[in-house]
Amino acid sequence: MKRLAGVFMLLPGAAFACALPPSVILTLPTGHYITGAAITVALTGVMGAISARLPSMDAQVVFDGPERLSRMVPAYASLMAFLAIVIAGILGPDDPMHNLLTLVFWTGVWIALPLASMVLGNLWWGLTPFYAPVRIIRGLIGRTGSVGLSRFGHWPAVLGLMGFSWFQIVSLSPSDPEVMVQTTLLYFCAILVLAVLEGEDWLEQGEFLTVFFAMISRIAPIWRERAQGRVATFVGWPGAQVLRMPPFTVSQMAFVVVALGALSFEGLSETFFWLGLIGENPLEFTGRSAVTGVNTLGLVGTWALTALGIWAALALGRHWGGRHFAAGPVMLSFLAIAAGYHTAHFIVSLLTSAQYTVYALNDPLFRGDALLGLPPFYVSLGFLSDPLVMSALYALQFAAILGAHLLAVVLVLKLVGPHAKALAHLPMTILMVGYTVFGLWLLSTARGV
DSSP, X not given: OHHHHHTTOXXXXXXXXXXXXXXXXXXXXXXXXXXXXXXXXXXXXXHHHHHOXXXXXXXXXXXXXXXXXXXXXXHHXXXXXXHHHHXXXXXXXXXXXXXXXXXXXXXXXXXXXXXXXXXXXXXXXXXXXXXXXXXXXXXXXXXXXXXXXXXXXXXXXXXXXXXXXXXXXXXXXXXXXXXXXXXXXXXXXXXXXXXXXXXGGGHHHHOHHHHHHHHHGGGOSEEEEEETTEEEEEEESTTTTGGGSOOOOHHHHHHHHHHHHHHHHHHHTTBHHHXXXXXXXXXXXXXXXXXXXXXXXXXXHHHHHHHXXXXXXXXXXXXXXXXXXXXXXXXXXXXXXXXXXXXXHHHHHHHHHHHHHHHHHHSTTSSSOOTTOOOOOOOXXXXXXXXHHHHHHHHHHHHHHHHHHHHHHHHHHHHHOTTSOGGGGHHHHHHHHHHHXXXXXXXXXXXXX
């Protein structure tokens, strides 16, 4: 284990407690990991700003041809799969670890699909269950107009993400199958009505999952661009798509702030530090109902602090760098951080809950079926007690956090361009270093729930 940890250590030293998922304790020199990562991010920002020597990050077209498959084909199949999963959620067991709807959403849609989209591009484009019914209903009723929802920009998606974040982090039973069924159907119907009134294109700015996947997939090294019946497949450096995007609007910036703040507070709310701060014994947690109010305030406060920190760095950078240091382009770089945090935060959960998901797909109603042809098997969490495996997982999480912040620093330098003064990058570099330290601390500190 020392040899594995040494890959990331700059200097040997004392060991500190490292907790990956709750109740899994390893002895790793996390203090050196954090220090080394902070120094690396700082040096990258300073040297990049002074020298202005950055990778080109060009993209290459590997395929360009007509679109041969209508979007309605995968979208309609996704709608049928969505309805089947909801029915299985209604008829399935009350145990969230065996209910197909609960497992598919929290494991597949919220964890696995974003991770895949970070590599292969926006997979939600064909998997969304909203597009097909909106097109079908608008065609049947002959509706072609809108009601003006588009003038609100991405603010509906911002509100949707805020509500979802509260549901996920604070609400009493986000994994309860009955609650999941009710919430899923209510949200689906609400979005369906709004999109039918406004048009299916509104989903790209009004539905929070559609916006989330479109943003987080921008760091993928493989992606597709569609226009006028043609599709082009590109390959490039992670983040190359970001350099091709128009600057963010205020509502898009707000969406990124909400996403970053929610990821930060979700990790923070499980730590001994936060539980001690709110008067909870981390070893005798009294339940989510006892902390609903304070966690709501904590979530809102984290959003406010995230917005304030980013705004301060942008304002100082613009003050020192002039008009070239505009907020719209610079905020694009935070897509890399959001992707890195999502990867690091959920990778262990994916490895554990994915086993339950496969089990539920094989036996969706929990009555002894074998729809996938798999024999009966037991879910194994034994790897969580293997020091070598958990050391490798921490290394992966460490690489995700550090790599995301290094990419973000490079993107800021590229997006601002060579015309801004080198000093203008200092506030953003300090913010990136702070985010790196905070993210790695969340991975290494003890958790109580």
